[in-house]
Amino acid sequence: MQRSTFVSVMTLLALLAGACVSNTQPESATARKTKGPNEPIVIGFSMDTLKEERWQRDKDLVEKRAQELGATLHVQVANGDDSLQIKQAENLLTRGVDVLIVAPHNGEVAATIVEAAHRQGVPVISYDRLIKNSDVDLYVSHQVVKIGEMQARYLLENVNKKPANFVIVGGSPTDNNALLLHQGQMNVLQPAVDRGDVKIITDQYAKEWSANAALNIVENALTQAKNQIDAVVASNDGTARGAVQALEGQGLAGKVLVSGQDADLASLSLIVQGKQTMTIYKPIQPLAYIAVDSALKLARGQAVETTETIDNGFKQVPAILLEPIAVDRNNIVSTVVKDGYQSLDRICANVPANACPK
Numbered sequence: 215m216q217r218s219t220f221v222s223v224m225t226l227l228a229l230l231a232g233a234c235v236s237n238t239q240p241e242s243a244t245a246r247k248t249k250g251p252n253e254p255i256v257i258g259f260s261m262d263t264l265k266e267e268r269w270q271r272d273k274d275l276v277e278k279r280a281q282e283l284g285a286t287l288h289v290q291v292a293n294g295d296d297s298l299q300i301k302q303a304e305n306l307l308t309r310g311v312d313v314l315i316v317a318p319h320n321g322e323v324a325a326t327i328v329e330a331a332h333r334q335g336v337p338v339i340s341y342d343r344l345i346k347n348s349d350v351d352l353y354v355s356h357q358v359v360k361i362g363e364m365q366a367r368y369l370l371e372n373v374n375k376k377p378a379n380f381v382i383v384g385g386s387p388t389d390n391n392a393l394l395l396h397q398g399q400m401n402v403l404q405p406a407v408d409r410g411d412v413k414i415i416t417d418q419y420a421k422e423w424s425a426n427a428a429l430n431i432v433e434n435a436l437t438q439a440k441n442q443i444d445a446v447v448a449s450n451d452g453t454a455r456g457a458v459q460a461l462e463g464q465g466l467a468g469k470v471l472v473s474g475q476d477a478d479l480a481s482l483s484l485i486v487q488g489k490q491t492m493t494i495y496k497p498i499q500p501l502a503y504i505a506v507d508s509a510l511k512l513a514r515g516q517a518v519e520t521t522e523t524i525d526n527g528f529k530q531v532p533a534i535l536l537e538p539i540a541v542d543r544n545n546i547v548s549t550v551v552k553d554g555y556q557s558l559d560r561i562c563a564n565v566p567a568n569a570c571p572k
Contacts, residue, residue, distance in 0.1 A: 247335040248515035249312055255285045255513045257506065258306030260299060260327065262319035262343075264291050266423070266452060268476045268498060269317075272342070275502035276315070283510060294422055296323045303327040307334050312513040315505050317341040321390035324348070325528075337512040340531070341505055344390045347527040351512060352520070354505050354534045356496045358391050361538045362398020362449070365473040368492050368540055369445040370402060373471055376411050378444040381435045383428045383457060384419035385449045392419060395449045395475075403447070415439045420453050428456030436464055445471040451481035451493055458489050477541055477550050482561045485543055486570060492542040495550050504534055547571055 249255055257280055264270050273289060280287035288306055292299030299319055306314060307330060314331050316338055318324035325348035328338045337351040344353055369380070382399060385392030396419075406412040416435045420427035428448060436443055441464050448454035454474035461467040467489040474481050474493035484490035508518045523530035541549050550556045562570035 246337070246515070247312070249513050251514060255313070255510050256309070256311045257285050257287045257509050257513075258303070258309070258311035258314045259287060259289045259341075260303045260306060260314060260316045260318075261289065261291045262299065262317050263294055265294075266450075266476065267478045267480075268496075271498045272317070272502055275499050276506055279503045279506040283506065285506065285510060292319055294319055296320050299324070300326055300330075304330060307331060307336060311336060313337050313339065313509040315339045315341050315509055316345060318343050318345050320388040321346040322388075339505055339509055339512070340526075342391070342501065344394075344524060344526055344531070346390055349528060350526065350531055352508055352518060352533070353524055353526075353531045354501060354508065355391075356501065356536045356538050358394040358535075359398040359401070361475060361494050361496075362395035362400075363402050364398075364494060364538065364540050365395075365449070365475065365492075366399040366402035366447055368542075369447060369471045369473055370406055370412070372491070373445050375444050377413050378411065379439055379442055380412050380414050381432055381443055381446045381457075382414060382417040383431050383446060383448045383453045384417075385423045385453065386421060387419040389423070392423075392449060399447050399449075415443065420449075420456070423450055423452050425452045425456035425459070428453035429460050432457045432460035433463070436460060436466075441466065443470050445473075447473050449473075450475040451478040451490075452476075454481055454490050454493070455484065458484055462489070477555060479556055479560055482541075482546060482550065482556055483564060485541070485546065486561055486565050488543075492540055495539040495541045495555070497536070497539075497553060497555070500536055504536075508534070543571055 259276055277287055290302035296319055316327055321344055324345045328348040328350050331338045340350045340353045342355050384396050403412055418431045446457040448457045451474040454472050457472050458467055461470050471491045477493050477495040481490050481493050511518050520532040520534050522533050524533045539549055551558045
């Protein structure tokens with residue numbers, strides 16, 4: 215990875231012309247349209263889902279920022295349907311958007327959206343999840359591999375048994391973020407396995423990040439290990455809640471460490487109750503605002519400063535990756551509550567007053 219500045223397409227075209235490069239560059243680059251500094255910008259936002267609480271926040275904040283900057287925003291939600299997401303993106307292009315922001319359901323399939331957009335000279339921002347094997351223009355997300363490392367490291371440092379029996383519950387295998395999370399988790403756990411400090415009972419992905427799928431994975435692991443499970447590396451809060459439900463069925467909730475991600479209200483309540491151990495808080499406002507700000511710059515052919523590059527299988531994609539924060543009972547107030555992401559009253563709604571953090 216390297217620090218870079220994402221140069222404007224017009225500059226790139228000039229460089230290519232000077233170098234006499236012809237058909238090695240995708241045809242889309244020669245057809246890129248740009249808007250003037252005072253011309254209105256129309257943004258299309260193609261979303262996989264609004265099922266999880268965090269995605270509604272993304273939508274609301276993208277809408278808010280677009281309105282603040284005077285841009286028109288059209289949002290389409292595919293509800294986990296790849297073919298529908300492609301059709302919706304095509305519809306957005308037909309409506310004349312100047313730039314597309316895409317939170318893909320399937321990072322491989324969504325390459326089709328990038329190709330369709332580039333045929334019309336429309337740049338594409340890959341939002342939160344990386345679009346693979348495509349000439350996507352920009353990737354904005356959090357440090358996903360680091361999130362996986364933080365989840366695994368927290369549990370490893372707090373488990374009080376050696377060897378400890380771990381269960382790994384991944385996210386949707388069609389989501390590149392789930393694969394990156396698993397990479398980060400194993401960066402930490404594999405050395406512990408090699409030392410004999412950890413035994414992995416099962417390592418499975420939960421289809422569509424489903425809590426029910428996570429419930430089944432953990433129930434089966436408990437049966438296999440005769441309830442001798444010490445930690446569950448759950449990749450997000452939905453799968454964490456599925457894991458907690460399975461543990462509750464065996465009277466083990468609060469006795470087994472469980473990670474998560476997204477700082478969902480329901481999981482923060484479980485953390486206060488001692489049933490979920492931790493979550494990863496990813497401030498959504500900076501992500502949403504950066505996406506909209508960058509969309510306007512791309513639509514106008516302006517430079518976007520990036521922090522690093524990410525290999526998507528086709529190229530090194532210019533990327534802006536934000537820092538995640540580990541949250542447990544001890545720092546809920548100083549992180550998610552202080553930021554206004556969740557209120558303490560709502561977190562503690564089902565918790566005795568004396569058990570609520572101060």
